[in-house]
Amino acid sequence: MATDAADQHNGLLVEIENLHFSRGPRQVFAGVDIGIRRGEVAAIMGPSGSGKTTLLRLIGGQLRPDAGRIRVDGVDVHSLRRRQLYQLRKRMGMLFQSGALFTHLNCFENVAFPLREHTRLSQALIRHLVLIKLEAVGLRGARDLYPAELSGGMGRRVALARAIALDPMMVMYDEPFSGQDPITMGILVRLIRLLNDALGLTSIIVSHDVAETAEISDHIHVISAGKIVESGPPAALRESRSEWVRQFLNALPDGPVPFHYPARPLAEDLLGSSAGVGVS
Amino acid sequence: MIEWLRLFGGQTLAATARLGRSHMFLMRVLLGMPGLLLRPGLVVAQIYSAGVLSLLIIVVSGLFVGMVLSLQGYNTLVDFGAEQSLGVLVALSLTRELGPVISALLFSGRAGSALTAEIGLMKATEQLSGMEMMAVDPEHRVVAPRLLGGMLALPLLAAIFTLVGVFGGYFVGTVLLGVDGGVYWSQMQAQVSFTEDVVNGVIKSLVFGFVVSWTAVFEGFDCTPTSEGVSRATTRTVVHSSLAVLGLDFILTALMFG
Numbered sequence A: 001m002a003t004d005a006a007d008q009h010n011g012l013l014v015e016i017e018n019l020h021f022s023r024g025p026r027q028v029f030a031g032v033d034i035g036i037r038r039g040e041v042a043a044i045m046g047p048s049g050s051g052k053t054t055l056l057r058l059i060g061g062q063l064r065p066d067a068g069r070i071r072v073d074g075v076d077v078h079s080l081r082r083r084q085l086y087q088l089r090k091r092m093g094m095l096f097q098s099g100a101l102f103t104h105l106n107c108f109e110n111v112a113f114p115l116r117e118h119t120r121l122s123q124a125l126i127r128h129l130v131l132i133k134l135e136a137v138g139l140r141g142a143r144d145l146y147p148a149e150l151s152g153g154m155g156r157r158v159a160l161a162r163a164i165a166l167d168p169m170m171v172m173y174d175e176p177f178s179g180q181d182p183i184t185m186g187i188l189v190r191l192i193r194l195l196n197d198a199l200g201l202t203s204i205i206v207s208h209d210v211a212e213t214a215e216i217s218d219h220i221h222v223i224s225a226g227k228i229v230e231s232g233p234p235a236a237l238r239e240s241r242s243e244w245v246r247q248f249l250n251a252l253p254d255g256p257v258p259f260h261y262p263a264r265p266l267a268e269d270l271l272g273s274s275a276g277v278g279v280s
Numbered sequence B: 001m002i003e004w005l006r007l008f009g010g011q012t013l014a015a016t017a018r019l020g021r022s023h024m025f026l027m028r029v030l031l032g033m034p035g036l037l038l039r040p041g042l043v044v045a046q047i048y049s050a051g052v053l054s055l056l057i058i059v060v061s062g063l064f065v066g067m068v069l070s071l072q073g074y075n076t077l078v079d080f081g082a083e084q085s086l087g088v089l090v091a092l093s094l095t096r097e098l099g100p101v102i103s104a105l106l107f108s109g110r111a112g113s114a115l116t117a118e119i120g121l122m123k124a125t126e127q128l129s130g131m132e133m134m135a136v137d138p139e140h141r142v143v144a145p146r147l148l149g150g151m152l153a154l155p156l157l158a159a160i161f162t163l164v165g166v167f168g169g170y171f172v173g174t175v176l177l178g179v180d181g182g183v184y185w186s187q188m189q190a191q192v193s194f195t196e197d198v199v200n201g202v203i204k205s206l207v208f209g210f211v212v213s214w215t216a217v218f219e220g221f222d223c224t225p226t227s228e229g230v231s232r233a234t235t236r237t238v239v240h241s242s243l244a245v246l247g248l249d250f251i252l253t254a255l256m257f258g
């Protein structure tokens, strides 16, 4: 196909062009362009509420953009029919922020779930595959545990094993490091890089944990107020001339991004009547 | 006054929108039903879990309802010297009305609320979203088996309820009140018709099973994905499906026996 040729030429697996998306009155994206190359670990960073999770859901086709285009492996995600979209999703793994493990299944069955749903492999073969995936994340010994019995970091690793169960071409990670202790974080950081290179994946990490993400990513896209404010390799971004990017990457409390959510002056709020509080 | 009107209009609109959503949802779920033919195990598992959840409460309630029917019926019948008809009274009340209706109400409180909570929590913990991203449609994989399972489980439960109730009535009638046991059974056998009474009772409980399960899975699927949203959805399941069962019972009764 022509698109394939063009795609091989520029080497992009995910192309986001002029993306616009609103949640009710709030515009989450106002013209976002991102290109993610095959085989790289790309990071999308931005403060909480900047729409990182939303972006992953748009790429996965769970949400529809208001304008713009998202192409994955050469095909426009939102022009696909349902069946084709589901075919595409089999080749995308996604790690949800909460892990999203099935609480009524143990680790083994959680990882086996996509295999049982999408393949007709024998029980013996499924067992082999599941154990290999669990081994890859170091949790083969935990196969009989239920999600409630796992620590947060272990839960994410099981979810990761499940995300790669069908040998996808790419994996999307939603805040893989948030709320983890330093050791777990280190494990996850290395695991993501290792799996990416060993399995020939393309990885998209969405995060606001600057140091950990910068450590393993080839490319960082910083998102703010619905736009990409800066893109580049981690080293280049640390030298960025943008005050905002420096504030974000160096975790300064106040700068171009105010500490306060927009509000009336404090004195007015404390002294004033309740006017404006009720229904407008 | 304007405020009140606006509130009323808003709520009416919201309710209409919900009703519309629930029908669209049902259509999509029904599209997943053919796929279940290949995997009957999923449905059997749901019949089993919905059935087991409600079995004990159904048996106990059936027993007491049968006993009370017998007691009350006897007191009335004996004034006319018609206590031989006790078996007929108990059996007809149970197969036509009380079996399907009370089972459905209990089923909605026990299995229906559990169903809503289960699906709602799966939604709140992103399990449904995760499933979608694994290219598995939760409406087909999670909802369809539960809807069908609930619909098939209720007639079984209603049959058990009725059976236990008839025996409860027998116990009170013969042992406590002194009605002849042979008469109790033979009158029942002579007067209760399979096509008229039993089949209609089964149809009722199929309809109720469908309505209760539909309400339960829809409320779970449609809930606000927070703990508060799930708890509200659970309450709504019980209230709405109970009202629907009672309302439909009147309509069905009018059509069948009216």
Ligand SMILES: Nc1ncnc2c1ncn2[C@@H]1O[C@H](COP(=O)(O)OP(=O)(O)O)[C@@H](O)[C@H]1O
Residues within 6 Å of the ligand: A023, A024, A026, A028, A046, A047, A048, A049, A050, A051, A052, A053, A054, A055
């Ligand atoms: N289901 C939703 N309904 C309405 N608004 C939402 C919903 N989910 C997210 N939002 C809004 O979209 C914005 C982006 O959210 P999100 O993508 O979750 O941010 P992030 O993952 O970067 O923290 C937020 O302002 C949030 O309030």
Ligand SMILES: [Mg+2]
Residues within 6 Å of the ligand: A052, A053, A054, A097, A174, A175
């Ligand atoms: Mg998020």
